[in-house]
Amino acid sequence: MPIVQRCTVVEMTPLNDSTWWMTLEVGKLVEEQGLRAGQFLHVACGEGNLLRRPISVAYALEDEPENTATLIFEVKGAGTRWLSRRRAGDVVDVLGPLGNGFAVEEGGRYLLVGGGIGVPPLLGYAEGFHKNTVAVLGFRSADRVILADRFRNCCKEIYLCTDDGSMGRHGFVDAQVRDILAKDKNFTAILACGPRPMLKSVAQAAAAYGVPCQVSMEERMACGVGACLGCAIQMADGTMKHVCKDGPVFDAGEVDWNV
Template sequence: MPIQQICTVVEKTWLSHDAVYMVLEAGDMVRQTFRGPGQFVHIKCGSSRLLRRPISVSACMEDSPEDLLSLVFESRGEGTEWLANRAVGDKLDVLGLLGNGFDVDWEGRYLLVGGGIGVPPLRGCAQCAQESDAILGFRSADKTLLIDEFRAECGSVQIATDDGSLGYHGFVDALVRKTLEQDRDYTAVLACGPKPMLKNVAKVAKEFGVPCQVSLEERMACGVGACLGCATPMADGTMKHVCKDGPVFRAEEVDWNA
């Protein structure tokens, strides 16, 4: 059951002109509600905005006297702009941890595939698995996030950029294919990013017989499955809520043609 907590900002860094790294003290939120890397929190962004903003958790840890959450997000609208302008010591009204995360076994071996702002939630996967490799995609070199952290926590890290300004010139699914052609001995592919990217990565993983889990992104209002705003079609004809049933699903569950 998610809890509502007044959290304190204890660290904040601008990673680029629009991306923020923020660490919160969160009471015992992690101890009470952690179910796997890839969950999110719902943050009240100022008194004048009715709807909370869903922010993926990059990493979290049980700590004393208060648990810690690290968030990485982009300032894209009024709500996230307000959040990005909070300072160390400010208080935030946070609901979490919400949703279901990736199914990660410490003894497993994982290929982490992220695109853009979908990269940060995979850091928790790297910390929860004994062995992982990462393929991270960005629009350009100036949009990269957390590369040094992934290099410290993964066996190998490959970078792709849309414009070729860093690493491979192209999309991450091409690197996934190249990697699995050489080594398909992974417990699973864990992917987070734009839906077209997820569709292509899931297709490649299926070709090589490697299980794939994907984290979907949808607009949401309530964050707990009550408003139906984030309903998404499944392959079996049903509808599931990204906020409550996800955001992480097995790739074969999703209707990629919807």
């Protein structure tokens, strides 16, 4: 059952000119509510912004003296701009835990695929699987690259791709994913987070090589708890599902990619 909690900011660090690392003391959200990476918090972003904004949990820790959760976000509009102006000691009001997160099993071997601000929700999974993961991370250009060193430290291999070729492989992540799967498709699953066109291409690659694939979908949200239909997406079987309540993570085969 999601709860509203007022959380003190304990760290606020810029990762580039528009992306922030924010760590919050979240108390019982971790201990009692089991908050974990890949779920999201619905964050109140100041008085002028009535609707909360969904931000994924990069990772959540049982830490002394308070449990913490790290959110990594990019400034897009008024809400995230307000959030980027918070500093250590400020208080932020969140609703959570929300959403399901990726389904993973102990000892599994995962291929993590992230695009842009879809990279942070995979960090907790990379760190939790102790050198047993391969990560493919895509960004628009070298100056947008974030978290590469953290992934490098905890993954078996990492591959960087940029749209303009200014760092790593020139092009989108799905070409790299196909090259990896052509040599080795012995993964428990692909876990992917990023823009919808990227998720669609990765889902197609996974299907072509017969590898299970979970995708974390992004939709604009209002209530965040399944009450307003604001975030409904079309599924392959003709039904609609709520990204906030049924997701944001879905089996790639469940999603209707043609709408």
